[in-house]
Amino acid sequence: MNYKIIWQRFIESAIYLYIKSHIKMLVSVLTILGIVFFALSWFHLMLYPKDKASEAFVEFDVKSGSPARELAQNMYKEGLIKNPMVFNLYAKINGYDVRIKSGTYLLSPSMSPGEILKKMISGDVLRKEQKITIPEGITLEKMAAIFQEHNLLSKEEFLQAAKPVYFKDKYKFLESLPPDATLEGFLFPDTYFLPEEKPAHYYIDILLKRFNEIYFGRGYDLQQEKIGLTIYQVVTLASIIEAEAKLAAERPVISSVFHNRLKKGMALQSCATVEYVLKEHKEFLTLKDLEVDSPYNTYKHSGLPPGPIGAPGISSIEAALNPADTDYLYFVSNGDGTHTFNKTYAEHLRNKKHAEGDK
Numbered sequence: 001m002n003y004k005i006i007w008q009r010f011i012e013s014a015i016y017l018y019i020k021s022h023i024k025m026l027v028s029v030l031t032i033l034g035i036v037f038f039a040l041s042w043f044h045l046m047l048y049p050k051d052k053a054s055e056a057f058v059e060f061d062v063k064s065g066s067p068a069r070e071l072a073q074n075m076y077k078e079g080l081i082k083n084p085m086v087f088n089l090y091a092k093i094n095g096y097d098v099r100i101k102s103g104t105y106l107l108s109p110s111m112s113p114g115e116i117l118k119k120m121i122s123g124d125v126l127r128k129e130q131k132i133t134i135p136e137g138i139t140l141e142k143m144a145a146i147f148q149e150h151n152l153l154s155k156e157e158f159l160q161a162a163k164p165v166y167f168k169d170k171y172k173f174l175e176s177l178p179p180d181a182t183l184e185g186f187l188f189p190d191t192y193f194l195p196e197e198k199p200a201h202y203y204i205d206i207l208l209k210r211f212n213e214i215y216f217g218r219g220y221d222l223q224q225e226k227i228g229l230t231i232y233q234v235v236t237l238a239s240i241i242e243a244e245a246k247l248a249a250e251r252p253v254i255s256s257v258f259h260n261r262l263k264k265g266m267a268l269q270s271c272a273t274v275e276y277v278l279k280e281h282k283e284f285l286t287l288k289d290l291e292v293d294s295p296y297n298t299y300k301h302s303g304l305p306p307g308p309i310g311a312p313g314i315s316s317i318e319a320a321l322n323p324a325d326t327d328y329l330y331f332v333s334n335g336d337g338t339h340t341f342n343k344t345y346a347e348h349l350r351n352k353k354h355a356e357g358d359k
Contacts, residue, residue, distance in 0.1 A: 161200035185308025238312035243272030
């Protein structure tokens with residue numbers, strides 16, 4: 001037996017197997033490196049301007065607290081960047097996502113994501129945003145005054161634009177409103193960050209959109225069907241509850257009083273509806289006040305008034321849709337934000353006299 005030949009063949013086989021296994025490993029490594037190189041090249045390519053030759057500019061609004069992911073999606077829709085995922089990742093890697101400032105920016109497809117982010121973290125805005133808080137229960141007129149105080153619109157511009165006819169195509173629920181209705185009650189009370197120098201319809205649309213998100217997003221439209229009310233009736237009732245209630249816990253109980261009265265065909269006798277006509281809040285209404293000639297006077301007219309008397313918040317809308325289970329027909333203010341509820345008129349008179357005597 002030629003051991004030399006056997007040993008030589010063994011060495012050759014071992015070398016062959018070694019090279020073969022390492023070639024596979026080498027191929028795998030090269031493949032991975034190729035994929036990484038391709039991914040990095042693609043990532044780098046996505047950081048180039050969408051259209052370097054573009055001369056177009058877009059006014060892009062950045063709301064306070066908006067995440068980079070949302071901004072990237074909006075910029076992609078506007079044709080400003082190539083890829084929203086890459087923009088968002090680039091912003092996070094460099095820590096830009098937490099440094100973006102709110103405002104309106106003048107951006108172009110000729111700008112790279114890096115240039116856009118540099119503009120946003122430096123606050124190089126075209127117009128700054130204003131923080132505006134719309135309180136719950138506020139009327140359209142007082143809302144218009146807030147916009148005027150912030151020098152965004154005149155009261156006249158606001159009120160002229162706050163009409164359903166301008167927004168019916170976008171918000172189908174407005175089609176069910178009476179022909180002479182305004183947007184009273186449908187401009188949602190909240191805190192907004194609004195850019196300056198926009199037309200009236202722009203601002204109205206933001207407030208309407210918020211109402212639409214809240215009402216339909218929370219399924220209030222489905223709840224209204226269960227109790228047999230229209231959206232206009234729900235918002236009208238909710239606006240009265242908003243004006244009458246000071247404590248959230250009492251809203252469903254106050255709602256039950258109005259629901260019970262409506263079922264019995266009784267007048268609502270809400271002081272808030274009279275104050276809406278008088279355009280002022282009074283600690284006590286006089287007999288003359290209660291005789292004011294207006295369809296909104298629920299002391300003289302039964303049923304709901306012609307429309308909302310203010311902008312109800314979430315808890316008042318929910319109270320209108322979900323009244324407490326009571327037999328109450330009356331309530332009187334105790335002067336400290338609470339109310340005393342009664343089933344009979346005699347009880348109500350006694351408590352009313354007691355409350356007035358404590359003043």
